[in-house]
Amino acid sequence: MTIDLSRRSFLKLAGAGVAATSLGAMGFGAAEAAEVAHVRAFKLATMTETRNTCTYCSVACGIILYAKGDLKAGETAELVHVEGDADHPTNRGTLCPKGAAIKDFALSATRAVKPRYRAPGGAAWQDISWDQAFDKIARAIKDDRDANLIETNDQGQVVNRWKTAGFLAASGTTNETAWTTYKVVRSLGMVAFDNQARV
């Protein structure tokens, strides 16, 4: 099962093979090469394939993303299709009603696509740049932590605890995001820290 034959080249071979075999069987002989040349390849064979994992439950089914454009080559990659990974031991290519429709989650019309700010008492969002957003957050953290970090408790014990801010982390993200988040949140002394494991 470790033969180095990508699905992409397999699809190309299969497409050409079907055409060649059936034409040959019908006795077209010399016409064969010309016919094969204009048999359309599978559409997916022109796509970039990427191994991924379903983002929903923790069965963690293997999926294959098909995109127009190659992200690794620095191109813009537009997701056009997702299917179950037949090589995956758990799902063996199957997907549930959520996983089967997962492309439309990534392409949802209600994705958040730009940083936005809502002012106190405001009735609408305002656009804000990433830089402005980060400056605002860093300032808010600094001011609140400096004002409210508890360095020692009533008995003089060192506690370095910051209780006036909290952070909910996402159990739909990767270990790597989680570790980055852990480092930052803990270095601040924040104690109101949680994720969906509690629910």
Added chain:
Amino acid sequence: MTNSWTDIKNTDLAIVMGGNAAEAHPCGFKWVTEAKAKRGAKLIVVDPRFTRTASVADYYAPIRPGSDIAFLMGVINWCIANGKVQWEYVKNYTNASFLVKEGFGWSDGLFNGYDAEKRVYDTADWDYQLGEDGFALTDPTLSDPRCVWALLKDHVAIYTPDFVENTCGTPKDRFLKICEMIGECAAPDRVMTSMYALGWTQHSKGAQNIRGMAMLQLILGNIGLRGGGVNALRGHSNIQGLTDLGLMSNLIPGYLNIPVDKEVDFETYMSTRGNAPLRPNQTSYWQNYRKFIVSFLKAMWGDAATAENDWAYHYLPKLDVPSYDILRTFEMMAKGEVNLYFCQGFNPLLSFPNRAKLTEALSKLKLLVVMDPLQTETAHFWENHGVFNDVDPAAIQTEVLELPTTCFAEDEGALVNSGRWLQWHWAGATPPGQARRDCWIMANIFLRLRDLYRVEGGKFPDPILNLTWDYADPYEPSPEELAKEMNGRALAPLYDATDPTKLVLDAGKQLKNFSQLKDDGSTMCGCWIFSGCWTEEGNMMARRDNTDPDDTGAYLNWAFAWPLNRRILYNRASADIHGKAWDPTRKLIEWDGAKWAGYDVPDIGVTSKPEDVMPFIMTNEGVGKLFARKGLKDGPFPTHMEPFESPIDNPLNAAIRGNPVARVFPDDLAQMATSAEFPLVGTSYRLTEHFHYWTKHNKVNAALQPEFFVEISEELAAEKGIAKGGQVRIWSKRGQIWAKAVVTKRIKPMICAGKTVHVVGMPIHWGFMGAAQKGFGPNSLTPFVGDANIETPEFKAFLCNIEPVEKGPLA
């Protein structure tokens, strides 16, 4: 999971209780189907509703929400009374023979040492009798009246089939049939698997539900075997990983603990974590705690963590309460004690109880920062959406930032599945608009903040200024760099413990696994249980060899499983005391006279002699615990407790409300209803077409299940005059919602304590954002109280009422 999804094919009997795998985990559930088709395995479902899993079960029984402990203790009572016990396993691999202190006891629904005012037990006597050598006393004949087995027999004796029927509403004949099916798995060559999910955790005594099953599986000898175990199906794609990495108030990666106030220095912190074995020859692997924590502190603070400064121990916050969990945090927020709140891919407005309280709390923040791929209800909590979010924006002074993040298709890294497999995935699509990776966002916030501290100074800046941040691009740490940090590396040359001239690993090299960790600062490791995931041989999580010798379901060369690539925890227990497989057809590992070897990575020292070293290497005893000592706040054995809002009194003691040691805030207690006011039992659950509050943003799933509904029985519909598809109002002491009524045979009234109990089932998936119709959810109604040990809210059993409405707010 102790086992894995693919291992379920090896079972003889799957019991799904506290979950609905066919609905919520369809592609994992097919391994049950595989076991049924290929092995003739049976499937039992015990659930308040006749679920999609029940529809393909061999046997189904109803149960009243919140009465699982009574059912499970009833099964244990039946097994003991009928000799359905795997005796060799119980005698050798559990603490059945251990003698318990005289002071431990139970009466009238409570264990000894209960303090009603403080709502805690004094647990001093919940422990073993120790000999002069410091080891626990045992009676291998199990005849001592203070041995765990004798105490357990006494404890479960009240859970007769009649008690179960009366308390759980499960007809006695159905309960007994299930006992017989389960009892067959006490044979060494018959194995049952338990598959559970939030149906067991979302109770004020959730941890005790699960312990009940763990005890039953020990008694049947089903832990550590192929096709056995206690298997948490888990929810989100990386909920296991986030738990492993300790993104919780009281945790450090790898199930280490954040210190408490009285642990005033590192040695005081370590003084209760020596974990000396409680029986001769036992492994007690947590004896290595110091290596794990020192290596973690070195990963966090590098050269700033030294022996002289207690490895930067005081850079960690200390806790003055057990945890600042979400319930406590929202309680504080509602009182105006929280100023800043960050929600990273988390939508608490819909996923936590008592929405009115949550809205009130969020309205008191100064700044709310939401990072999410989607426009969530939490980010938009201040927007008026008519009856679906009836707020006045002008009255809400909270500033809100909505920051767009990538989703799965646009990010690279590892997720940990229920079976503890760390699987790497790659990015394949360009993020929409300005959406960015969470790592980039966290790095940018951190670097700006660090600059502020560098320039301005400030309160205790040391842990921020010294946080290890040596990434090639500090603004965008790469998944590879982060994964390598979690795996850990040598900071100095490491030499062989038995031959100090032999270099094992040079400085700067990735650790092979956590067995190389040191407690002297010469290794760093972000998360010890993940160590082995990215070694000098590369990314073990990206492995894709799906060969499976002899079709055991192990797939050892596919991705990486923690710990040490082990696929079935406690697999030493798959063999008898001499190291021979209980069932040769289920061989996992065996003792060949010199070492352990087989299909899985041995969960025991490879040269540990089988008669000496017992299988449960993480416990101080070396054996599985039928008696949990002080491990849980609400008792060493599970005892039946009613939900905080229950249709009946606790049959063991009518004065006990809910879990007697669960934390409940005064305002929330005042909002708990009695069955006189609210006679119906509400319970919440998921649908196969939806994932929490995400897929309502997906037009396909929104079309498959477009609108919120509740399920009720034909009997309740007739009683209340509710028509099929009619609009209804459902209300609790905390709020009201409207829904379409699905009148169904899948829910039936039950008789408990002589009363007819009706259940109202409510799926969770709707809100006011996304592609689906706007709708309500059960969490406008659910009570603000959590499990006594881990504070998971009691969503699965609460009181409500229902009435038909002529012209409701729904379309």
